[in-house]
Amino acid sequence: MTFTSYFDGSSAAGSLALPRLESTGGRKTSALVRGTGSIGARHLRVLEQLGVDTLYVWPVRPGASLAERPDIPATAELVDAYPEEPLDLVVIATDTRRHVDDTLEALDRAPGAVLLEKPVAPAAADARVLLEHPRADTISVSAPLRFHQGFAVAAELLPRLGRITSAQVLSQSWLPSWRPNRDFRASYSARKEDGGVLRDLVHDIDYPTMLLGAPTQLRSVLGSGILGIEAEESADILWDSPAAVHLRLDYVTPVKTRSIRVATDEGALVWDVVRNRVALEWPDAGSGSVGSVEAVFGDDADVDTVLARQSLSILQRAGIDGGTSMDRFRPASLEEGVASVAICDAARTASASGKAEKVVW
Structure with a gap:
């Protein structure tokens, strides 16, 4: 199979109806x-x-x-x-x-x-x-990032693209614009005990571990001082599982960025959450240039649609049949949710110690 035919052969790239709870056998939900x-x-x-x-x-x-x-x-x-x-x-x-x-x-x-x-x-x-x-x-x-069709396609295609050599994850935004009518310094995000970019952007820790595997130890540098809040404003996290993985999470970038780029020994896969697209790239040996192909999943831009997929998937797994199968998606288990928090804990410890720290939970 060539790179250009990967999307055509992807079951996750097929059309997806608007989620709706329909086939409940007449019982009230x-x-x-x-x-x-x-x-x-x-x-x-x-x-x-x-x-x-x-x-x-x-x-x-x-x-x-x-x-x-x-x-x-x-x-x-x-x-x-x-x-x-x-x-x-x-x-x-x-x-x-x-x-x-x-x-x-x-x-x-x-x-x-x-x-x-x-x-x-x-x-x-x-x-x-x-x-x-x-x-x-x-x-x-x-x-909810697990319920983007773009993520489902990326997860399906990645194992076909050769050995992973590195990955870069970006999730950058501007905290003051999150809640324009509220002082961001008075929000839970600003609190050291239960806020901060690590906890707020834990989605961007969850999905890379689902794609690449969770780390057993990591290094981290946390940043603050730009917004004047108690909690950390940025985090750079590095681990080696299965290859070098770098996460950049921050509240201090006005131009929003959210993406993952995974390099392999055959090419690269890019999932751009902001643009709702998945791209495959490979070296063109004949011309020395880079070949690429991409697919765009417009429905992923609608937050309500994505959350509806998640809710329907959970209801289906609880034994309530729905009108639209959510088989291509998998909810995050409690164990996976706790593991992501443990990565946050280790990142704070590693930043303070300046050393690699184990992920413990």
């Missing part, structure tokens, strides 16, 4: 979202669009009202405790420092599945109680 911040509200909208029959929303603050929350579906029922009836899905979308306790409370209600927003916890050790829970296998960790 239900979900509860804990937390009503921007991501909690988005989960509610996505679940409504997906076709979940009954939605519950449980704010963190007692007595909170939804009267002035047009971003939350009017069909969502406001509650201040778990309903008595069984739930198919519970989404934990509270602050990171609450994640473990809120997830334990959800597990007590034995829902079909729990979707825990990233990161799992401020530190990997905090999540041990979840790993030891008898229903730990019902927990998935939100990792």
Whole structure:
């Protein structure tokens, strides 16, 4: 097979219908979202669009009202405790420092599945109680980059491209533009105990480990001083698994960049998340130039569509059939979510020590 025919032969590159929960055998479906911040509200909208029959929303603050929350579906029922009836899905979308306790409370209600927003916890050790829970296998960790069709194609093609020699991962943005109507210095991102670029951009740690394997040790340099926040503003992480892998994560770049470039002994694969494209490159021996071919996946640009794929995939794995098969995607398990947090922990330790540090969890 030639490079130019790889996309034609990719099962993951085929058309993908808009996610919809349809084939449920006539049973009613239900979900509860804990937390009503921007991501909690988005989960509610996505679940409504997906076709979940009954939605519950449980704010963190007692007595909170939804009267002035047009971003939350009017069909969502406001509650201040778990309903008595069984739930198919519970989404934990509270602050990171609450994640473990809120997830334990959800597990007590034995829902079909729990979707825990990233990161799992401020530190990997905090999540041990979840790993030891008898229903730990019902927990998935939100990792929407896994549900980009571009990523599914990249993951399918990479093993065909020869031996990996190096990889560069970039995730760069400008924190003040994340929430334009709010002082970024007062956001959770700025807090040292549960914010920082490592925790915020843990998605960009998760997907390279899925593609390339997780490190057992790493080196790191963390940066600060540009934005004037307590938490780290940038991280350069280097590990060797299976070859040299370099991650650059930062809050201090106004021109947004998000991509991975994997070099092999035959060519290179590039997944550009911002431009929703996957490209293959190879040396043209005859001309001395570089040949390339690419595919663009426009639906990946829609955040709601990507989150709907994730939610539908989790519901399907919990035994609820859906109208659109999500077989090409795989949710992040609790173990994988904790492993990503452990990489964050090791990066902080390695930056402080100036040495390679083991990833422990």
